[in-house]
Amino acid sequence: QKEVEQNSGPLSVPEGAIASLNCTYSDRGSQSFFWYRQYSGKSPELIMFIYSNGDKEDGRFTAQLNKASQYVSLLIRDSQPSDSATYLCAVNIHLTGNQFYFGTGTSLTVIP
Amino acid sequence: GAGVSQSPSNKVTEKGKDVELRCDPISGHTALYWYRQSLGQGLEFLIYFQGNSAPDKSGLPSDRFSAERTGGSVSTLTIQRTQQEDSAVYLCASSQRVNTGELFFGEGSRLTVL
Numbered sequence: 177q178k179e180v181e182q183n184s185g186p187l188s189v190p191e192g193a194i195a196s197l198n199c200t201y202s203d204r205g206s207q208s209f210f211w212y213r214q215y216s217g218k219s220p221e222l223i224m225f226i227y228s229n230g231d232k233e234d235g236r237f238t239a240q241l242n243k244a245s246q247y248v249s250l251l252i253r254d255s256q257p258s259d260s261a262t263y264l265c266a267v268n269i270h271l272t273g274n275q276f277y278f279g280t281g282t283s284l285t286v287i288p
Numbered sequence: 289g290a291g292v293s294q295s296p297s298n299k300v301t302e303k304g305k306d307v308e309l310r311c312d313p314i315s316g317h318t319a320l321y322w323y324r325q326s327l328g329q330g331l332e333f334l335i336y337f338q339g340n341s342a343p344d345k346s347g348l349p350s351d352r353f354s355a356e357r358t359g360g361s362v363s364t365l366t367i368q369r370t371q372q373e374d375s376a377v378y379l380c381a382s383s384q385r386v387n388t389g390e391l392f393f394g395e396g397s398r399l400t401v402l
Contacts, residue, residue, distance in 0.1 A: 220391075
């Protein structure tokens with residue numbers, strides 16, 4: 177079983193809608209959770225991180241963490257065409273070292 | 289430097305040749321990571337360094353792959369006797385702290401093995 181799993185998509189939403197991206201992880205020792213955005217041909221860049229259960233908001237982005245259910249999600253409000261990218265979920269497992277495990281990513285297209 | 293620097297940005301080599309990929313992390317970042325990304329795939333963890341030591345080498349695909357880091361700074365990933373399946377983008381990332389946050393990625397080294 178992979179440490180981090182994401183729906184590969186593609187996910188398409190109209191401009192202005194809410195995009196919802198989901199991620200599940202298998203290791204209960206996971207302690208830090210990250211969302212990276214990767215434009216085609218570019219390197220990943222961090223957009224959100226969350227450590228505690230609940231919601232964390234940053235502008236149009238909200239990360240949600242539920243450790244009991246072992247999932248983390250990313251909501252993008254008022255989606256823009258510039259949000260079209262692949263979104264990678266990453267998990268940092270401290271107890272077995274300092275590995276960051278990434279999911280395969282969800283491809284998002286925002287349609288103007 | 290201002291960001292993570294990787295070289296070469298592109299490398300085309302023949303099957304069986306050895307290649308070296310270099311990563312220069314952000315100054316002061318103690319942790320350094322190597323990942324591999326094949327076309328349309330996610331990031332495959334290869335190895336990470338804390339200072340000059342590599343606590344976790346579990347992601348290296350075979351004994352043809354090795355990596356070292358000297359002076360707590362520059363790291364080199366070496367692939368010996370390259371195979372076509374080694375073709376991928378090799379990404380390096382660095383992090384300031386051990387147990388938290390953010391990985392800063394370089395632009396990657398695209399390796400093509402003919």
